[in-house]
Amino acid sequence: MLLATQYYRPPFPDRARWGEDLRQIRDTGLEAIQIWATWAWLEPEPGRFVYDDVDELFEQAGRAGLKVIVNTIAELFPYWIHREVPDSRLVDHLGRPEQSATMSYSPVGLVPGGCPDNPRVRELIGRFLTDLAGRYAGSGELLVWDCWNEVRVKEESAGYTCYCDHTLAAWHDWLRRRYGTVDALSAAWHRRLSCWEDAPPGRGPGRSWVETIEFCEFLSDRTAGLLSHRADSIRAADPDHPVIAHGLMPLPVRPTGRHEQPLLRGSDWELASRLDGFGVSQFPAWFARTPPEFGLRLEAARSATGDRPFWVSELQGGAAGAGLTAMDPVHADLQQRWIWASYGRGAKAINFWCWRDEVFGRESGGFGVAGDDGHAERRLAALRDTTRVLRAHAGILDGYRPDQAAVGVVYEPSAARTDFAMNGADAGQAMDDTAGWIKTLERLQVPYDVLESAHLADLSPYRLLILPWALVVRPEAADALARWTEAGGTLIVESSVDAYSPLGFYRYPDERPFAARLGVRSRGRRPVDAGTLAFTVDGVTGSLPVAGWLEEFDATGAEVLGASSHGPALIRRAVGSGTVVAVGLHAGLAGDGERSAGLEGLLRTLVEAGAPTALRCDVGDGEVVQWRTGRSGDHRLLFVTNDGEATTVSFTGSADLFDGDLAEDLLTGATAKVTSQEGRASLTLSLAPGGSHVLCCPPPVPH
Incomplete structure (x- = not known):
């Protein structure tokens, strides 16, 4: 199980802080840093790539004993994109060309930028990703490529997109592949069409449903194709390192973006099938604030990922940033519950967003694990304890898989x-x-x-x-x-x-x-x-x-x-x-x-x-006590988090669920007795207030 942190979103933190920050990250026990490799930052002129800061971060990470996760940000377009590709602007549902501008929280490039259905735009994205991958493919510090941050297809568009000539051509090609003939399309739509161009794209809700539904599905399929293009561009130069991506709102959580069609970001199941792993962003002191909401997002993303490694690719590090507004702090025990609940649901890696507080716009002053919400010292102390547990019991924890649900x-x-x-x-x-x-x-x-x-x-x-x-x-x-x-x-x-x-x-x-x-x-x-x-x-x-x-x-x-x-x-x-x-x-x-x-x-x-559950807890309120269980080799693991006061809970199940008569809490060293009678086994556990527990049965062999 990996524990890492996002560190660099250019151009912050400043270089002067890197050495000390990376040493502190290593001393906290984290194993890797994530950096944003932003297209707009790394290719300031067409064909001229500037990798000085990324080179140095790789070098300093290596000296600190840290691996590097590279998050490729091709959705922040270079300032020259519309000059180099004049017909690259997106067009909204009212026929208005979208005007690109800088983002509030990462103002080093343009959004929404160029339409990826434009062949030249897609070619330039691929060129950037292949050049980047080729530069670091041989690095001993490189851990994994995260090829699409939160699968952000649209950023700050004024309307539903895209309706440019390139997208309309792609739309009609999609219909051609789907139906084969115009007559077949006419029959399916209950229309009388004479050519493919007679089939309009859906321009939003409230009009004819059929083209709206079909256009939404086209956009979802297009996103899967764009993801494959990104992954393939990286693999062309680096076939050896895993390529993953992560989403923000796992299905069926509704999108929050203005003018965002359902599944515009694609089906998580389809996206994950094209990658070596998949992940999700989680900011549960900002949104998804209750344990059931947090659990829903974990399970939905984990389910879509299937047998591939599942990552919590962004987990809230400190209080959310909101510019001049103070947000709820992130207490150490709350963050620990997020960590252990994520591992219990099957996550193989957790990456904090982020190490230091952000500096730009609406995210400024927030999110840092080592940030300024008054709880950093306790968070870091708790993380040092967590990383010691991860190292001490790596063999058992790394092999854990949750039980198959019924x-x-x-x-x-x-x-x-x-x-x-x-x-x-x-x-x-x-x-x-x-x-x-x-x-x-x-x-x-x-x-x-x-x-x-x-x-x-x-x-x-x-x-x-x-x-x-x-x-x-x-x-x-x-x-x-x-x-x-x-x-x-x-x-x-x-x-x-x-x-x-x-x-x-x-x-x-x-x-x-x-x-x-x-x-x-x-x-x-x-x-x-x-x-x-x-x-x-x-x-x-x-x-x-x-x-x-x-x-x-x-x-x-x-x-x-x-x-x-x-x-x-x-x-x-x-x-x-x-x-x-x-x-x-x-x-x-x-x-x-x-x-x-x-x-x-x-x-x-x-x-x-x-479908009665194999294991049951006598506190049946998931707003307070949450748990998951599974196996790692010969060991059964039981992950329990408590959002309430100190209490005692009992778990019961069939006797063959447990191996042996004793379980050890890997986080505290305390033991709990397993009693068996008439084919049933039970385990009683004292839960700390706001605490996390990981029971291992039988206890691990002492080193």
Whole structure:
């Protein structure tokens, strides 16, 4: 497990500080620094590269015993880009050329810069990356290339982009590859088109849905192609070092950028498949402030990364920067909980943003691990303890993998695109609905994976799947989910299953193939006439929060779990050897903003019936106690963080989960006894207030 820190975003920190800073980073126990290799900074004139500061940083890092992570920043364009490539400007959805300017927090180049669909712009980006990679490929200090920072496709654009001639040509080429003929496109779109150029790109929400949905998917596919271009340009000069990237808002977290289409930054699953690893940014004292929100972002990014190394590529070092506004400090124990929760969720590397406080614009005065929020001394002391643990138990910790989850949440990008086409970026209900179900699993501390509908490979490890906001389900995913359910799985779906085609065309209730296969037959959507829906399932009663609308189901042959004044609105029925639970509302959407005891009760009961967790904690509130467990060789590891007061918790599971009768806390050296009786094992642990614990069973052999 790696612990590193971002250090250099040109031109700060100043050279005069490098020697002492790098020695302090090494003395804290961190293993690597990350530097920004910014195109605008390194190529001040076309074809003239200036690497003096990067050369010196590599040299000084080597002397300090530190490795170097290079984050390539090709999205900060050189000042000469529009002079060298006159037709490179982006064009927004209203036909206005975008005016490039400097950024507030990294004012050494231009954004939004040039359109990457312009062949000359793409060629220049590739030239920069290949030249950079060739210069440092043979360095003994180089650790990894991070080829795209937060996959930032657009920066500070005034509108939706891009609609320049180069992008429109790429759009029509994409349609040509997708449909083959204009007649096939006409049939799919229900139009009468005479040539490819008759197919307009979607220019934003509220107009015809079909081209908006298709253009959003084109943009997502384009991002994956741009990522491959970056990675391939680096690999052309350095085939030996890993190439990764990292995102900011892992799906299904809605984008925060103004005028940003859903999945403009691409599908994390598709991006990760083209790289040697993938990561995520986490600033949980700034946003994603609760443990469930933090956990959601970790698990979504980790799930997308698959079997490749998963990085927390930016973890908040100190208080967030906000210029002249003081932000919440980052306490040492809070940061330690982030660290150990990340490792427990499967992260192999954590990189702090950043070592020193930033100096420019809106991020100035913030983010430094060694920064000025009044807590640096304690943070650094805690980090020294952490790095000692990482070194002392490297063999065990490095081999750790979380247990395979039995529960999955299926994210459907087509639903988000349809939602955007209808309601615009501010709605985001498809994403928020999915996030609400995930946060509920976090509060219950039920281990889960996030699955993307276009990457449903082997579903056999799962026993319960949740499909939120299921109005749109692509046919391939629908078939995979139906076959999995018929083979014995439990599938939870929400209202209006399969009501729209992936291109946004409404289907009458008798025209919905996926819903028909599941036996879910709608008898009409109705306005909400009450704030909750009462239910009873397996002897458990409660009330679900209502959002969107209420849908009545045909309950013939089904078990009615809840009914509104109009009829059955929550049913359970057998499908083959499996089970479908249909919820005639959007409970996750309601549960995203406010915690719902009813939704937690329903989901807990359905999990217990369909996919009971192998290990359970008697404190079942994930807002306070969070945990994950897994194995490393012959050892079981249990990661526990406590956001509350001192307390005692007990974990119970089958006896074969634990090896031996004693566990050691790798962070404190304390031991806990494992007791077994009648095939069940239990472990009782005293949690420190705001503390972190890593239990190892059996204890590591002393060196």
